[in-house]
Amino acid sequence: MPTEGQAAALQELLDTHVPIAVLQTHDEKRVLALAEAVARRTQRALWAWSASNGLRALHGLKLRLVEQGTDGHPGAADTHELPAALKAMAKVEGPALVLLLDIHPYLNHPVTVRALKDLALASERTGVQLAFVAHALTVPDELQPWTATFEIEPMTPERVRTVLREEITRQRSRSGRDVAGCQRTLESLQRHLVGLPEASVRHLARLALGDGQITTTDLTRVLAAKQAQLGAAELLVFEPDLPAMDQVAGMTALKRWLLLRRAPFLDPAAAEGLPPPKGVLLLGVQGGGKSLAAKAVAASWQLPLFRMDFGALYDKWQGESERKLREALRVAESMQPCVVWMDEVEKGLAGGSAGSDDGTGATRRMLGTLLTWMAERRSRVFLVATANDIQALPPELVRKGRFDEIFFVDLPDEAARAELMRIHLGRLKVAFDEAQLATLVVASTGFSGAEIEAAAVSARYEALALGREANAAAVLAELARTKPLSVTRAEAIAALRAWAAERAVPAG
Structure with missing residues (x-):
């Protein structure tokens, strides 16, 4: 049943004598019930047209078609084709509301659009108002001045x-x-x-x-x-398998920050007066666990996680990239409460800052769309963005207020490396004792979490090939053979640490 508020809102819109109301929804049954309620309370006749049923009276005895079938039923004449139905509508006596169900495929035909415009121009005199009802439609420019959009409230x-x-x-x-x-x-x-x-x-x-x-x-x-x-499943990828927060080594400050904001995000009424948490930017060294932490946020808050695929957003047609981004953000808001993860956001928005260009201007427009949404959204969508290269990030994205906090994820310290070794060696069934663990922790100095995991995996493969159990010595040998990013990218990591020292909060 329609709510009293929705019925009153639709009645208020129709009382302005707008010729055409536009209702975009999949919930056709609710629209019919809502229109029926308004028709009864305002003594309007109610009609509905569809390609399958033609023009039919749903409510009211004041409707009369000049041309009827021999049985006297208003829908007896063949009105399955829209042109015939529009001719019949021109002979309806008002006040009346006519619902045009799934009309969107017909709105690209010039004769149909002209006939609808004729009905709109005559609406003030006849008292007959139209309602376009479809899951999605684009109103032709010729009809724009005579239309008004009515939002069907979602299920409360x-x-x-x-x-x-x-x-x-x-x-x-x-x-x-x-x-x-x-x-x-x-x-x-x-x-x-x-x-x-x-x-x-x-x-x-x-x-x-x-x-x-x-x-x-x-x-x-x-x-x-x-x-x-x-929709937009290719733009927002649902991530079903999420790690628990105890699978994330270190990052004590980040974990505490998230713990303090979990309850206010899930139950805004319990934190009246506080703005809802908006999101965090996780900046740091590649392989440091940023993506794992993003997934663990959703798991610890018991929320769905959706990864935004920037590759699927970009389109060769002008304006399509921005439209896809708006659609993805709309779907995210429809899925609230949820976590949206933008992985390596600097790659998706490269060229979005002033002075740089991707050749089409699409990236700058997408950045503007994203920034506007971040500033104006009131939905419970928690945004987690991860980035490796601060130089490639548009400065507009990292200014204060875009995110609640910017956390810097550095290479793991000794305690975090010990935790990582326990997690990965335990999961991969690699035998070790406490003395060996201490040796591995020292040998992995300067290694990222991903590099430590890779060494453990390689040791397990090596042992499997030789037909023996994996052990700490094999992991130690793999660590010795590996040149970590802290060596091969020492200058870049030093520059990243220098930037973060003044502008970000340590995650550990």
Whole structure:
């Protein structure tokens, strides 16, 4: 059922005598219910046209077509084709509202557009108003002065709770037993269903409840299905397998910062007056664990993670790159609360700063679109951007206020290297004792987390080829053969540390 606020808002719009209202939504059933409610309270007749059913009266007895079929039904005449339906609409007596369902494929035909314009020009006199209803449409320039957009409010948390209760009751009646699962998982499911059409909410709720229990696996399936329904799946890549925060070695300051902001982000009402956390920029040495930390943020906050694919954003056609970025950001907001990860953001936005150019200006326009969204967004989308090369980052992106904080992820210190060795050697089943661990920690001085992991993996492959168990000595030999980035890129790392010393907060 439509809410009182939505019905009042649509009535207010129609009372301005706007000839054409534009409603972009997948939730056609809600539009029909909303229009029916407004028609009843305002004594408007209500009609609907679709290519499958033609023109049909939905409500009201004041409608009369001059040309009707022999049975007297308003839809008896053949109005399945839109031109015939538009001719019939021109003979409708108002006040009336005519819903044109899935009209978007017809709006590129000049004769159709002219007929719609004729109806719009006559609307003040006839009292007949039109409503374009489609999942997406572009209003032709000829009709723009006579249209107004009406936003269908998304499913609210309260309405989603009601639908979930109904579906849980349905599942209980069908199976004869209660639905199992913890309250926390159920609350996460509810959060992720907000914003979808009601039909989709019911479908995804049944998908999750089908086996009689609600688990984190169900959440992953629901999120993947929600992303597919919203579109832009190639622009925002859903990352299903997330590491726990205890898989991230070191970064004590970053972990504490995130811990303090978890509750206010997930429950804004509990932190009334505080602005919601917006995001962080993780700057540092390649292989230092920035990407792992970005993934762990989502896991520790129990939120979905979406990686923005800049490669998929860029398009050869003028204006398409910016449109794709806006679409990706729209989908991210529809998935809230969530974490959006922009990996190696400097590569995606290279050429976006003043004085540099990619030849088309697309990068500068994309940067402007992103900065505007970052400044104006009110949604619970937490942005984690990672970068290796500060010189390639547009200065507009790193100024104060774009991110809540800029953290510098340096090469791991002794304690972090010991933690990394325990994590990777344990995962790869490499035998070691405490004395050997101390030796490995010293030998890995100057190594990044990725280089330490690579040494452990290589040692395991070597042992597998020789048919023996991997041990600490094999890892030590791999470390000795490796020239880490701290050696091969010593000057670049020194410059990065010098920049971060004055401008960033150490993550460790």
